[in-house]
Amino acid sequence: xxxxxxxxxxxxxxxxxxxxxxxxxxxGNGDLTSTVTIAQALVFASPIALAGLAGIWAERAGVIxxxxxxxxxxxxxxxxxxxxxxxVWAGVLAGVIFGAIGGLLLAVAAxxxxxxxxxxxxxxxxxxxxxxxxxxxVLFTNAPGGGQAQSPPIKGExxxxxxxxxxxxxxSLHEKGIFFIxxxxxxxxxxxxxxSLLTIITFLLFVMxxxxxxxxxxxxxxxxxxxxxxxxxxxGVKVVQFKYAAVVFSGMLAGLGGAYLSIASTIYRNGxxxxxxxxxxxxxxxxxxRPGGTAAGALMFGYIDTLRLIDTGNQxxxxxxxxxxxxxxxxxxxxxxxxxxxxxxxxxxxxxVMIGAYFSASSxxxxxxxxxxxxxxxxxxxxxxxxxxxxxxxxxxxxxxxHH
Amino acid sequence: MNLRRIGTSLIAxxxxxxxxxxxxxxxxxxxxxxxxxxxxxxxxxGTSPRAMSLMLNLATIYFLSALAVSIGFxxxxxxxxxxxxxxxxxxxxxxxxxxxxxxxxxxxxxxxLAAMIVGALWAGIAAWLKVARGVSEVISTIMLNFxxxxxxxxxxxxxxxxxxxxxxxxxxxxxxxxGMLRGIAFIDPxxxxxxxFFISIIIGIGYxxxxxxxxxxxxxxxxxxxxxxxxxxxxxxxxxxxxxxxLSGAVAGLVGLPYLLGDTGTYSxxxxxxxxxxxxxxxxxxxxxxxxxxxxxxxxxxxxxxSGQLILEGVPREISTIMxxxxxxxxxxxxxxxxxxxxxxxxxxxxKALAKQEASV
Numbered sequence: 001x002x003x004x005x006x007x008x009x010x011x012x013x014x015x016x017x018x019x020x021x022x023x024x025x026x027x028g029n030g031d032l033t034s035t036v037t038i039a040q041a042l043v044f045a046s047p048i049a050l051a052g053l054a055g056i057w058a059e060r061a062g063v064i065x066x067x068x069x070x071x072x073x074x075x076x077x078x079x080x081x082x083x084x085x086x087x088v089w090a091g092v093l094a095g096v097i098f099g100a101i102g103g104l105l106l107a108v109a110a111x112x113x114x115x116x117x118x119x120x121x122x123x124x125x126x127x128x129x130x131x132x133x134x135x136x137x138v139l140f141t142n143a144p145g146g147g148q149a150q151s152p153p154i155k156g157e158x159x160x161x162x163x164x165x166x167x168x169x170x171x172s173l174h175e176k177g178i179f180f181i182x183x184x185x186x187x188x189x190x191x192x193x194x195x196s197l198l199t200i201i202t203f204l205l206f207v208m209x210x211x212x213x214x215x216x217x218x219x220x221x222x223x224x225x226x227x228x229x230x231x232x233x234x235x236g237v238k239v240v241q242f243k244y245a246a247v248v249f250s251g252m253l254a255g256l257g258g259a260y261l262s263i264a265s266t267i268y269r270n271g272x273x274x275x276x277x278x279x280x281x282x283x284x285x286x287x288x289x290r291p292g293g294t295a296a297g298a299l300m301f302g303y304i305d306t307l308r309l310i311d312t313g314n315q316x317x318x319x320x321x322x323x324x325x326x327x328x329x330x331x332x333x334x335x336x337x338x339x340x341x342x343x344x345x346x347x348x349x350x351x352x353v354m355i356g357a358y359f360s361a362s363s364x365x366x367x368x369x370x371x372x373x374x375x376x377x378x379x380x381x382x383x384x385x386x387x388x389x390x391x392x393x394x395x396x397x398x399x400x401x402x403h404h
Numbered sequence: 405m406n407l408r409r410i411g412t413s414l415i416a417x418x419x420x421x422x423x424x425x426x427x428x429x430x431x432x433x434x435x436x437x438x439x440x441x442x443x444x445x446x447x448x449x450g451t452s453p454r455a456m457s458l459m460l461n462l463a464t465i466y467f468l469s470a471l472a473v474s475i476g477f478x479x480x481x482x483x484x485x486x487x488x489x490x491x492x493x494x495x496x497x498x499x500x501x502x503x504x505x506x507x508x509x510x511x512x513x514x515x516x517l518a519a520m521i522v523g524a525l526w527a528g529i530a531a532w533l534k535v536a537r538g539v540s541e542v543i544s545t546i547m548l549n550f551x552x553x554x555x556x557x558x559x560x561x562x563x564x565x566x567x568x569x570x571x572x573x574x575x576x577x578x579x580x581x582x583g584m585l586r587g588i589a590f591i592d593p594x595x596x597x598x599x600x601f602f603i604s605i606i607i608g609i610g611y612x613x614x615x616x617x618x619x620x621x622x623x624x625x626x627x628x629x630x631x632x633x634x635x636x637x638x639x640x641x642x643x644x645x646x647x648x649x650x651l652s653g654a655v656a657g658l659v660g661l662p663y664l665l666g667d668t669g670t671y672s673x674x675x676x677x678x679x680x681x682x683x684x685x686x687x688x689x690x691x692x693x694x695x696x697x698x699x700x701x702x703x704x705x706x707x708x709x710x711s712g713q714l715i716l717e718g719v720p721r722e723i724s725t726i727m728x729x730x731x732x733x734x735x736x737x738x739x740x741x742x743x744x745x746x747x748x749x750x751x752x753x754x755x756k757a758l759a760k761q762e763a764s765v
Binding site: 064066105109113114115116118119120122123124125126127128129130131133134137138275278281282285365367368370371374375377378381382383385386 | 431435482484533537538539540542543544546547548550551554555557558561562681684685688720722723724725726727728729730732733736737739740741
């Protein structure tokens, strides 16, 4: 089983790098697979990944968490507020605690009182937004270096690691521009270049989640609360307790994601999350409510965001278009082989449109990259939603002994 | 019976309002402000003619947004995409209206239709994804919101749709006065009430009629209560999803128009983009009932407007946002508690009646 899984992972990574490499070779744009790009993509991807992971925890226990955005906002605020006064690690802790409070609120509303979960989550988003804006004015306006909408700079830094002995030779190998080898080198070097301890923690949290939720009795019980809470209850699982634990932990993860954002930009700023909680939710669905796929979705968002923001010669977005076309053609090919003709035609058509766009325009506006991840998510959902399998009792309010 | 139902449906909002006022008071004390001064200031300013006019105007926008959301809610469809639908609708309206030189009635009618069609089409994507591909509308509409914002910023910043409307702000060409619907100033001489205030009342009545007095409305509510039962009795649920989403999107397309045609005359990059989420909250407060929604919209707008001068008391106006958030969360919880209480009291009264019957036999 694990052998099969790791084979699949290596296969997927191999395919992804090959496609990137083809794109890089055709466009001659080294940025696409450079060390710096990958390192930055990890920074952008991590908060989204944490939000997605937070979504997994809540929804695996059967509670839809639309309030992720609000919990993230609370996390950004907690990190700014505590980080400015007592240093960066206090900021991390406060972010996690503030997020947990948001999670607790959702648990009280959705689990104890059985309020519709999407409604409760929406209310939490509203409350978090108002509360943080209010507190920012009260607490930061007269603070040195702060303002009405932002905190003073967070004190101290999270340690980052650069392994020169790996990065330097691989980066020079990347600059040689050899097909596949150079791209692999650039990507690999990116993993060891200014790697934040928080990113490592994020990675470990993913590993921990896959283990806890899928390999332990605790995880089985928690997931049973999301699949069939009544059956779980009849077997003695304390469903309400599991739901509470899962939703509060979900809030903690979202809060950590928020703290990551504030720390990465060294201050708390109103609106810094910019919908990343919702994006995290999308990556969770993209990833079929599983850690691996969720991480892949978050990396996609982070990667595209990075290319958009470091786009100096307006060529990165063009590269992305070509990459998109290649991916669409590849999926179209797979569909053809699986005799799913209609889907195949759709993909090949879309791919051709993108190829046409690639060759007809000399550059593309950044807005294309801005919406690309969302369109990709919709495309994935539209083609794969029949294969996605959310927890069976996701979003269903649970009351002991109330099964109809 | 009816009186009792109205009574219980008012209890929850009353509890919500009370608790949120209490928590707000605690927060105010915590930051060292005087509770009575703050509430008095909100009340005095909030009931001034000018503030009342502003409040009705804002409430008009919220009312339309909440109506759009609640059409979906009635059928258990969560249209979180009102944001995207209304910004695109308002942009389309701005483009259409600025290119029309027709008499006011014709111009405004065409503008309204354009906004409704664009809003409906954008919502239609989510409907198609749900019906044909099984994608949850919650997530697809969230994605579509982001995409809509991207499209708008592209169109305004990089195409000839956008021009410089004022210093460094790009927007659609200004709408000629013949295309505007500024309204009448009957409360405060300096602040007209949007023409859309009256239009939205008509839409509210239409909503009530459609849902409670037509076959379609019956099918819609039936599908919302039990999709499987409705299907068994011959309701085509896929068709219902399309029609409901398109209707919801069409109403959503109107949300930006009161402000566009009554005030700015241009869709610029500074046009508010989050009235859709407000609509969700107000639809919840109003329990999807047009009168409830209207009251909720007025309350919401009152808090928004009346907090406008709080800064004179040294209190951030965002205190009103906290109050709004608290009201929503406490109200939805108390609705649930009241509902449980009702179910329980019904059960006990039925049990009592049965016991009596048995005893007499």
